[in-house]
Amino acid sequence: MTFSLIRLASAPLLAFAVVASCFAQVELRTQTLDPELSRRTGADDGFGLVITASADGRGSLETCGCGRQPLGGLARRVGYEKAVLELTQGGAGLVRLDAGGAFDDTVDTGRNEVIPHIRSEWVLRGYIARDVAAINVGITDLRYLSQMNVLQDRDARVVRFPMLDRVISANVLPAGPGIVRFRPYIVREVQATRLGDKPVRVGIIGVCAARPETGANLYGYRIEDPIAALASVLPDVRKQSDVVVLLAYGPVDRARAIAEGIAGFDAVLVANNFLPDAEVAAMAGTTPVVPVVLQTRSLTEVRGWKQPAGGWRFVARSTLLDAVIPSDAETLQMVYRARADFIR
Numbered sequence: 262m263t264f265s266l267i268r269l270a271s272a273p274l275l276a277f278a279v280v281a282s283c284f285a286q287v288e289l290r291t292q293t294l295d296p297e298l299s300r301r302t303g304a305d306d307g308f309g310l311v312i313t314a315s316a317d318g319r320g321s322l323e324t325c326g327c328g329r330q331p332l333g334g335l336a337r338r339v340g341y342e343k344a345v346l347e348l349t350q351g352g353a354g355l356v357r358l359d360a361g362g363a364f365d366d367t368v369d370t371g372r373n374e375v376i377p378h379i380r381s382e383w384v385l386r387g388y389i390a391r392d393v394a395a396i397n398v399g400i401t402d403l404r405y406l407s408q409m410n411v412l413q414d415r416d417a418r419v420v421r422f423p424m425l426d427r428v429i430s431a432n433v434l435p436a437g438p439g440i441v442r443f444r445p446y447i448v449r450e451v452q453a454t455r456l457g458d459k460p461v462r463v464g465i466i467g468v469c470a471a472r473p474e475t476g477a478n479l480y481g482y483r484i485e486d487p488i489a490a491l492a493s494v495l496p497d498v499r500k501q502s503d504v505v506v507l508l509a510y511g512p513v514d515r516a517r518a519i520a521e522g523i524a525g526f527d528a529v530l531v532a533n534n535f536l537p538d539a540e541v542a543a544m545a546g547t548t549p550v551v552p553v554v555l556q557t558r559s560l561t562e563v564r565g566w567k568q569p570a571g572g573w574r575f576v577a578r579s580t581l582l583d584a585v586i587p588s589d590a591e592t593l594q595m596v597y598r599a600r601a602d603f604i605r
Contacts, residue, residue, distance in 0.1 A: 297585045298344060303578070305348045309455030310565035310573075312463070312506060313342060314358040316532035316553035319401065320365025320380035322387045322596045324582075325556040332558035332581065335387055336588035336596055341560055341580060343589060354453035356463050357391060360532035360553040360561075361399030361510030364406065376603045381405045382422065383599035389424040390595060394449040397467035397508035398430035399532060400479065407480035410441040429467035429508075432490035436483040443467075445494045448501050456567065464502030466494060470511030470519065470531075487511075488519060495525050504565065504573055506530065513541070513552050520545035528563045528575050542577040551577040558582060 315338065324331035342355055363384050365377040388396065398406065409418055409425060419425050431445035446467070450460035468487035487509070498505055509516040509531045516531035529550045542551045553561040562578040580586075 295585070298587070301341070301580050301585065302344050302348050307455070308349070308564040308566055309353050309453060310356070310451065310461060310463075310504070310567075311342070311345055311353050312356045312358065312528065312530075312563040312565070313338070314360050314508070314530045314551075314553045314561045315363075315557040316360040316510075316561075317362035317399075317401075317555045318359075318384065318557065319362060320367075320377060320384060321556070322383060322599055325558050327558075330583055332583055333556045333560075334582065334588070334596065335391065335557075336590075336593035337582040337586045338557055338560055339391055339589035339592045340587040341582060344587070345562075349455070352453060352455040354451035354456055354461065356449055356451060356465075356506075357388075357393045358465060358506070358508060358530065359388065359393055359396040360508045360530050361397040361467075361469070362401050362532055363388075363396050363399075364402045364404075366401040366404045368404075374605060376605065378405065378408075379603040380599075383603065385422040385424040387592075387595060387599065388427075389422075391592065393424070394427065394463070395447045395465045395467065395508065396424070396428045397510055397532070398428060398433045398443055398469055399510035400469060400471055400484075402428075403433070403480040403482055407440065407482065410443075412439050412441060415441055429465065430469060431466055431494050432468050432485045432487045433482050434485055436478045436481055440481045445490070446498050448498070461504060461567075462502045464498040464505045465508060466491065466498055466505065467508045468510070468519075470509045470515045488522065491519065491523055495523065499525055504528075506563075508532075513550065517543060517545050517550045520548045520550050527565075527573055528577075530561060530563070542579070549575050549577045551579075554579070 322335040324334040364381040367377045369377050428443055429447055430443040435442050447465050449463045451463055452460040469484055470487045504527045507526045507529045513531050513533045516529050520526055520529045526548050530553050533552045542549055551561055559579045559581050563575050566574045568574055
């Protein structure tokens with residue numbers, strides 16, 4: 262809720278104090294006393310690690326634009342994540358991820374209502390501002406990323422858009438010289454009181470598991486077998502990590518087969534274009550395989566508990582990002598600035 266204080270005619274300090282007090286009460290009621298928001302965040306049962314993921318935003322930081330009930334958006338995502346962390350009184354650590362399809366893959370014909378590459382630039386800005394740890398490469402991302410990853414002048418582009426260095430893929434490789442190879446994985450350290458004295462190291466690997474594969478050439482990149490790529494990189498990631506998360510762009514059944522065939526993942530988050538629910542998130546042994554919804558209409562979340570005997574237990578959740586979820590005000594202002602920038 263936003264108030265515009267234009268003019269306070271009499272007793273300005275007193276009037277301001279009254280309005281500020283009302284504002285504080287409204288915000289408190291909305292964020293901590295709203296029973297539906299409390300139901301969405303769930304109970305604080307001691308979880309220490311929160312991993313969230315978006316997918317298939319296609320250059321948008323905004324809601325899905327659905328007429329009756331707009332869903333999703335980066336501002337609501339951040340608002341929900343803050344509510345979850347407030348639930349633990351700051352005791353849990355958070356890792357934000359994107360499972361693929363983050364960038365606008367349309368061609369600018371000069372007649373577009375929005376300018377595609379500027380939308381994608383704002384994804385890079387928005388994600389670095391909200392400390393997204395990694396973006397997995399999806400097939401639809403390669404049109405834009407191939408332009409950003411040309412070796413000539415790339416260092417200058419990374420200075421301008423440091424999020425480019427957090428784009429990962431273990432099996433999308435350059436088809437020839439002159440283009441940058443994606444990092445196969447990233448290890449993110451997370452520190453919080455419930456995680457103990459030492460940071461928890463979260464290894465994040467990305468693969469594109471959507472066919473065509475094994476040599477398919479798209480925009481200067483070739484897509485190789487994800488299983489072979491994972492078999493090669495996973496041992497190194499395991500040595501450096503306490504928790505290993507796989508981001509897979511492709512059908513959920515393929516991601517589940519990968520999790521069943523390759524041991525060593527603590528959670529698999531798979532970008533696939535449908536709304537997940539409790540029945541869709543399945544287990545491959547002890548590993549949750551969790552779909553990540555189109556346009557983040559629902560936010561995919563995995564909560565983790567560090568076990569006394571060692572190791573982790575993870576449980577998947579999915580939360581509808583509708584109007585019940587408060588938008589983070591600072592993030593929402595950034596989204597508005599982005600909109601003003603890319604509309605013709």
